[in-house]
Amino acid sequence: MKHVNEIDTEAAIKAAAKKVFMKKGLAGARLQEIADEAGIGRTALHYYFRSKEKLFQEVWRDVFKEMLERSVIIENAEVTVVEKMQLFADHYFDKALSEPELDIFMLNEFNNNPEIMNEILQSGSPIMLMINDIKKAVECGELKGEPQQIFITMISICVFSFAGKAMMQNMLKIDDETYIKLMKARKAYVIDFLKTAFKP
Amino acid sequence: MKHVNEIDTEAAIKAAAKKVFMKKGLAGARLQEIADEAGIGRTALHYYFRSKEKLFQEVWRDVFKEMLERSVIIENAEVTVVEKMQLFADHYFDKALSEPELDIFMLNEFNNNPEIMNEILQSGSPIMLMINDIKKAVECGELKGEPQQIFITMISICVFSFAGKAMMQNMLKIDDETYIKLMKARKAYVIDFLKTAFKP
DNA sequence: ATTGCTTTTAACTATTTGGTTCGACATAAT
DNA sequence: ATTATGTCGAACCAAATAGTTAAAAGCAAT
Structure with missing residues (x-):
């Protein structure tokens, strides 16, 4: 069974990633910075979203949806x-x-x-x-x-x-x-x- | 005395750098790609413009000037x-x-x-x-x-x-x-x- | 408490990439 | 022709950074 805070952590990471990606772009963003922003260890990122690419895809999907809604x-x-x-x-x-x-x-x-x-x-x-x-x-x-x-x-x-x-x-x-x-x-x-x- | 092709090479590098920087941004651009685009070895870049940062500054200066003229x-x-x-x-x-x-x-x-x-x-x-x-x-x-x-x-x-x-x-x-x-x-x-x- | 799963961390590895050194070659000056 | 200087590439180095592994810590069911 999933532990309760998984959802929170995952959401926190996505929020942090969004923030950093928006400021620095895909190429300019550093996983460490995202991890710091989310208040977790860098490797936890890999646990939740295997790679930078994958994480970006997730964020991008959301952002794109927002843009459509906009x-x-x-x-x-x-x-x-x-x-x-x-x-x-x-x-x-x-x-x-x-x-x-x-x-x-x-x-x-x-x-x-x-x-x-x-x-x-x-x-x-x-x-x-x-x-x-x-x-x-x-x-x-x-x-x-x-x-x-x-x-x-x-x-x-x-x-x-x-x-x-x-x-x-x-x-x-x-x-x-x-x-x-x-x-x-x-x-x-x-x-x-x-x-x-x-x-x- | 400078050999004749210095100017050409330097200009070629700047043109190539501009192209790549414009496509990928500062963080996304790779020196190798710029070198390939200019048709020279990667180390020659360092010879002409000590670092990526310096090269970017040069390109940026030009681009900015163009923008002002525009x-x-x-x-x-x-x-x-x-x-x-x-x-x-x-x-x-x-x-x-x-x-x-x-x-x-x-x-x-x-x-x-x-x-x-x-x-x-x-x-x-x-x-x-x-x-x-x-x-x-x-x-x-x-x-x-x-x-x-x-x-x-x-x-x-x-x-x-x-x-x-x-x-x-x-x-x-x-x-x-x-x-x-x-x-x-x-x-x-x-x-x-x-x-x-x-x-x- | 024991067990089994989930989450997190620490240590390590691999790769990418920017930067340096040094030597080979080219060109210009003598 | 010889020498000096400029041009450039091969090999190397170092730092940054993404990604992996394995073990520890946390939580929940029994």
Whole structure:
């Protein structure tokens, strides 16, 4: 029978690993640092997750799922495209505000190591649906511009706000707290911006 | 006296290093891979640039300079703010199109290892000048929105287009060539978008 | 308490990787 | 041609780090 604290330890390790991986990336992270962060011996890591690779996979799976949950695209036909976009941004900012480091980590590992994507899952379709919605709206004269470009613009405004954290903090010379405040204000700004930015 | 091929080899190493560092990041890059890429023995790297750290510094310096050149902010009082923003985007897209991987690399290393910034230089001011210009324009009723937010939006639209390359390629299921085409189209789109997006 | 399982630690091994030394060869200066 | 200096690779070294093994410690059922 399993001892009671296994779940705790395992969760603690994953949390610690997530933290370190997010800060240093896969290649930069050290198992020792993860172990220290989790308050256990380094070999216990191997006991729970045979290898660094395996541990990373676990963390990545979770992070990726979080990212998907963060990028909810409403399928409801009752709301207008602009409202869909606003809902997207609203939800995205809420989630991202609670874990601003996730965006750059995703982008990063995505880039360094594109193949990790394939193993996990194919998300695909909702994006195309939204682009299609935008397309229809453009044809109706409700929006202006090339649908793909509109979509990219929306994503940029949301994702870069967090992926560019370090860069922006340096440019604007602001600390973590001020940054969070700025992003809270940005949420409202973006939702309002989306309302008018693509109007013909 | 220096033998003739020193310059070539040195340049070849730097080019190779840049390539590998951009793909794998500082921590992920291997000297062997850089040497192979440059077509020389691994020890020659040490001959030219004593250590990995030193080599990275050199590459980073160049890359950073490129990034600054890419982000030119016009100081001319003769042109309107919107025109300044358009000029910024125009120039940025031109430069970025010739080396799309640079953006994510910058963001990345910036994030993993914020201290590398401090050593190089303090760029600072032109950004504040532009934000000030935007502020004035907002006060005149020429633009609408919080100046910092407008600035961040502009940066997002430009930088994320390239920093999010891997992510976008995966989302839209497109190859490198198609991506470049999309970004060429995006340049025109963004310049046009900036003209109207912040209008009151 | 004994037994049997689970968890954790300590000690060890293997591998990867950055860095050094030294000699061979090339090129330039005399 | 000889000498001096620059270029570069083979072999080696040392440190860091991932991974293994085996034994100790902890917990729960009997």
